[in-house]
Amino acid sequence: MSVLGELGSLVGWEQGRIFPAIYFDEEVYRREHARIFEGSWVPVGHADMVRNPGDYVTSYMGEVPVIVVRGRDGRVRVLVNKCRHRGNQVCLFDRGNVRGFTCSYHGWAYGTDGQLISVPGEEEFYHGALEREKWGLQEARVADFYGLLFATLNSAAPAFEDWLGEDVRWWLRYFVLAEPVGGLEALPGWHRYESPANWKLIAENFIGDNYHFAHTHTSWLRVRQAFQEQGIITPMTTAPHSALHGAGGKYSVTAGYRSGAPLGLGAMITYGEALHERDVEDARALGKEALEWVREREDRMSRALAGYEPRPAYFGHGLLFPNLGLMGYVSPMTGKHFMLFHPRGPQAHEIWQWTMVEREAPDSVKEIAVQRVYQGQHMAGVIAPDDVENFERIVEASHSPGTWRYPMNYEIHLGHDQDQLPHLPGNISAEPSEVNQREFYRFWLELMRPDGAKRGGQA
Amino acid sequence: MLTSADRQEIEQLLYREAHLLDERRFREWLDLLTEDIEYLMPLTEHVQGKVAPAGHPIIKDDKNTLRARVAKDETGWSHVETPVSMTCHLISNILIDEEGDGEASVKSSFIVRQARKLRDEAWWVGRRHDRLRRVDGQWLIARRRIHLDATVLPRGVSIFF
Numbered sequence: 001m002s003v004l005g006e007l008g009s010l011v012g013w014e015q016g017r018i019f020p021a022i023y024f025d026e027e028v029y030r031r032e033h034a035r036i037f038e039g040s041w042v043p044v045g046h047a048d049m050v051r052n053p054g055d056y057v058t059s060y061m062g063e064v065p066v067i068v069v070r071g072r073d074g075r076v077r078v079l080v081n082k083c084r085h086r087g088n089q090v091c092l093f094d095r096g097n098v099r100g101f102t103c104s105y106h107g108w109a110y111g112t113d114g115q116l117i118s119v120p121g122e123e124e125f126y127h128g129a130l131e132r133e134k135w136g137l138q139e140a141r142v143a144d145f146y147g148l149l150f151a152t153l154n155s156a157a158p159a160f161e162d163w164l165g166e167d168v169r170w171w172l173r174y175f176v177l178a179e180p181v182g183g184l185e186a187l188p189g190w191h192r193y194e195s196p197a198n199w200k201l202i203a204e205n206f207i208g209d210n211y212h213f214a215h216t217h218t219s220w221l222r223v224r225q226a227f228q229e230q231g232i233i234t235p236m237t238t239a240p241h242s243a244l245h246g247a248g249g250k251y252s253v254t255a256g257y258r259s260g261a262p263l264g265l266g267a268m269i270t271y272g273e274a275l276h277e278r279d280v281e282d283a284r285a286l287g288k289e290a291l292e293w294v295r296e297r298e299d300r301m302s303r304a305l306a307g308y309e310p311r312p313a314y315f316g317h318g319l320l321f322p323n324l325g326l327m328g329y330v331s332p333m334t335g336k337h338f339m340l341f342h343p344r345g346p347q348a349h350e351i352w353q354w355t356m357v358e359r360e361a362p363d364s365v366k367e368i369a370v371q372r373v374y375q376g377q378h379m380a381g382v383i384a385p386d387d388v389e390n391f392e393r394i395v396e397a398s399h400s401p402g403t404w405r406y407p408m409n410y411e412i413h414l415g416h417d418q419d420q421l422p423h424l425p426g427n428i429s430a431e432p433s434e435v436n437q438r439e440f441y442r443f444w445l446e447l448m449r450p451d452g453a454k455r456g457g458q459a
Numbered sequence: 460m461l462t463s464a465d466r467q468e469i470e471q472l473l474y475r476e477a478h479l480l481d482e483r484r485f486r487e488w489l490d491l492l493t494e495d496i497e498y499l500m501p502l503t504e505h506v507q508g509k510v511a512p513a514g515h516p517i518i519k520d521d522k523n524t525l526r527a528r529v530a531k532d533e534t535g536w537s538h539v540e541t542p543v544s545m546t547c548h549l550i551s552n553i554l555i556d557e558e559g560d561g562e563a564s565v566k567s568s569f570i571v572r573q574a575r576k577l578r579d580e581a582w583w584v585g586r587r588h589d590r591l592r593r594v595d596g597q598w599l600i601a602r603r604r605i606h607l608d609a610t611v612l613p614r615g616v617s618i619f620f
Contacts, residue, residue, distance in 0.1 A: 055510070094610065096507030187514025189502050193612040219536035223527050234523045350611060355514055370515045380500065380518045382531055385539040385615030392579055 003028055007448055013441040016411035016434065021404040023198035023394075028448075029346040035447045036322050037062025039154045040261070041163045043324040043340060044068050044078055046354065047147045048186035049095065054112055057095040057190070059352065060342045061151060066140065067091050067101070068149060071113040078151035079114045080138035090137070094190055101137075114139050145169075146177045147184070167255035167425040168263040168320070175265070175312060176326060180304030181297050182360035184336060187370065191353040193379035197391035199323060199341045199349040200444070205387065206326065206339070207264035207319035208252060208436025211412060216390060220382045235371035236382060238285075240278060240331045241316070248272040248310050250431050251420065252413075254439050256321075257427035262443055264436030265326075267316030268428070270421075271302075275313055282333050289362040290333075297332055297358075308423060319436075321443055325351075327377045328369075332358060335369035337377045347395055353378065410434045410441075461557045469555055469563055469591055469598050476600075477548035480619055485529040488619065489522070493592060493601040496522050500605040500620070518605070518616070528619075539617040545574040546618055552586075562601065563591040573618055581613040583620065 003010065003025040010019040022028050036042075042061050045068045049057045056069035058081060065081040067090075083090050083103040090101040090110060100117065102109040107120040114137040122130060140151035143160035150160060157163065164172070173179045195202065205212065214221070227237035248270030256262040269275065276298055283294040305311040318326040325339035336356040341349050355373045357366045377383045397403070412434040421428040429435055446452055472491065479488040492498075500518035520528070532540045552568040571583040590602035605620045 054508070093505045093507040095504070095510055097509055098507060188511045189504060189513030189515070191502065191517065192610060193615060195614075216538060219531045219534040219538070222534045222536065223530045226530065227523075227527060232523050232526075234521070234527055236524070237527060371519070374515055374517065374519070375524065378517075379612050380616035382528065385617045386537065388615045389539040389541075392575075396577070396579075 004031060004448075007445060011441050011445045012407070013410070013438040013445065016409060016414040016438060017407040018410055018441055019404060019407050020398055021401070023201060024346050024398060024401070024404065026346055029198075029343070031448060032444075033062050033343065035452055036444075037343065038064060039152070040157060040322065040447065041143065041150045041152045041160055042322060043148065043320070044151045045149050046186035046338070046356070047076065047144055047149060049188065049354075050076055052097065054097045054099060055095075056091065056098065056112070058091055058093065059190075059340070060350075061140070061153060062343055064153065065089060066151065067137075068151075069112050072099075072111070073113060075113070076142055076144065076149065077112075077114055078140040078142050078149070079110075080140070080153075082138065083108055084116065084135045084137065095188065108135075110137050146173055146179050147186070148172075148177060163261055164263075165256050165260045167257070167259075168261065170425040171253060171255045171263055171265065172320070174304070175315065175329070176263075176318065176320075178358055181300050182358065184356040185359040186338075187355045187357065189354065191355075191374070191379060193351055193388075194344075195349050195351050195388050195391060196347065196395045197349070198346055199343040200440075201391055201394065202325065202341050202349060202351070202387070203319055203321075203323055204437045204440050206266075206317050207262070207321075207440050208266050208432075208434060210252075210266040210316055210432040211434070212387075212390075213316075213432075216386050217383055219386070223382075234375075235368050236375040238282070239334055239372045239376065240282065248275070248313070249420075251428045252417075252431045252433040252435050253312075253315065253318075253424075253426055253428055254417075254436055255426035256443075257439060258442070260443065261321040262436065262439040263318065263320045263426075264439060265315040265318040265329075266433075266436065267330075267431055268312055269314045269330075270310035271313040279331055279333065282331065283365070286333070286362075286364040286368060290364045293360070293362050293365060294332060297360075310421070312424065319440075321440060328373060332361065333365055333369055333372075334376075335366075335371075335373035337373055339377075351379070351384075410437050414438070461555065461563060465563070465598070466555050469565055470553055472591070472598050472600075473550050473553060473565070473567055477550050480548055481546050483543060485532070485619070489525060489529060491600055492522060492525070493594060493599045494522055496520075496525070496600060497602045498525060498605075499603065500607065500616075503607060503610050505610065517607075517612075525619075532617075537617070539615060542576065544618055547572050548620075558590070561593065563598070565589040565591055569620060571618070571620060573614075579614075583613070583618075584608045585620070587620065 050070040088105040109118045116132045116135045143150045253265040283290040323341040327337040328334045340352040417429040417435040498520040502513040549570045554566040556564045573581045585607040588604045592601040
């Protein structure tokens with residue numbers, strides 16, 4: 001029997017047992033590409049990347065190359081980067097500003113709205129009979145959620161608001177996108193690197209794995225401590241991290257718990273005076289403007305969340321199903337890492353990362369926030385390369401399907417993930433946990449089952 | 460005026476540096492950099508038309524940040540360098556020009572092969588543009604710009620260029 005036929009027994013999320021075949025099998029990969037990356041809503045970028053008419057960035061939905069473009073009419077579209085004549089790519093650049101896209105093969109030309117606008121020899125060779133309006137670039141459905149752009153190639157996928165349930169929208173809006181304090185601003189530039197292993201292994205790392213932090217990143221934590229003791233100041237050695245003392249409680253957040261596409265946030269910290277004092281001290285070193293901004297920001301946040309007590313303050317890491325990784329949320333003085341995990345076959349992925357800062361922060365804050373991005377969870381930072389190394393070793397240890405007979409263990413807090421803060425949306429449970437990994441596979445399995453196409457996936 | 464002795468010393472410095480890196484003598488390598496070193500790797504992108512520049516580079520380190528990277532490997536707990544990478548830095552096409560302030564502008568090309576564990580490897584190819592300064596009678600590297608010929612990096616960066 002094929003791996004696909006056994007998915008139900010291979011993905012024992014309720015028992016905390018997942019068999020490794022789902023990370024290596026080709027058929028599983030092909031189905032998840034169709035069901036999830038071509039069948040569901042996936043993140044493609046941010047509206048700031050295409051501020052002006054004609055602005056575009058190229059990205060991917062799984063392995064499908066797409067152009068995210070603001071048309072001359074001001075509307076953002078996501079177009080498949082593939083000429084309808086012979087399937088050649090029509091856009092070769094990472095980003096730009098253009099009037100349209102012309103294919104290099106035979107010269108079919110498309111507008112920024114994806115419409116086919118000119119074809120060489122239209123009268124002479126096609127006798128005026130080519131129905132140009134039927135040969136525009138394939139267009140995805142697009143959703144803009146407080147600037148974050150999502151798309152789906154599936155015309156039968158549910159409405160975006162239904163795909164993201166109410167809990168997920170709440171956490172995204174208030175915490176991931178910082179809407180109550182002015183929102184986030186995306187900086188230009190894709191930071192990209194190849195990474196080994198199946199995309200789900202890095203996705204599950206971000207959705208809930210704060211368990212690995214102390215061990216995988218020991219070397220960094222030691223340097224940080226040594227530099228602090230010696231009084232050597234660098235943006236990263238002074239950067240706060242989620243191992244906080246003196247704050248409120250620390251939790252795992254599962255938005256979409258037992259329902260839809262999950263948003264998991266690890267190491268969520270509730271507000272405490274000591275936490276705000278830490279931010280004030282960090283800001284004081286940056287000057288008066290930073291100090292005033294941090295205080296005012298705290299006021300705005302506390303007003304926006306009046307009634308939620310204890311209230312969430314920060315989180316360590318997160319992931320929105322399927323492949324939007326998040327980091328940099330332990331302080332307003334750290335920049336935000338937005339990472340797209342693009343699958344590249346069952347045993348590889350690419351990480352496409354962009355940087356966000358709080359839009360209304362003064363320049364002094366933005367500057368150090370950005371430094372803490374590229375010196376941290378970034379391809380040349382002091383954190384991410386150690387994660388990649390673990391994935392490389394997982395692949396090396398798993399070439400033989402014989403090794404897939406042994407399940408992997410996802411039992412942390414299994415049966416002990418009760419909601420501890422029922423006044424907040426979603427399920428808020430103990431931390432570090434593997435509840436979010438279990439939830440990731442719960443929903444993944446739903447989409448992958450024979451009837452999973454109903455959730456949004458194509459066959 | 461750069462003398463031929465200066466030129467020879469600068470060229471030898473780049474070769475000495477490559478050997479220090481390949482022999483993992485990173486503390487000695489740090490001594491070849493001025494205290495105000497700027498170690499920069501810009502982001503390589505293909506852009507079309509008028510667009511804003513990238514918001515930040517791949518790397519922009521000062522000396523303390525470089526020291527932190529070296530110290531990280533010295534803990535013995537840096538997974539990405541356990542076991543250590545084998546590297547070979549091939550430095551070529553060295554072009555030395557004098558700058559008005561007595562400093563030297565030095566361009567070079569590199570191929571670096573990084574081998575990890577059993578089979579894992581990465582090839583890094585590109586150009587460097589350095590600024591060298593004489594400090595206490597010795598040429599030191601005061602600025603380095605590294606232009607990698609890659610838009611998608613082959614792996615995370617855990618070595619020096």
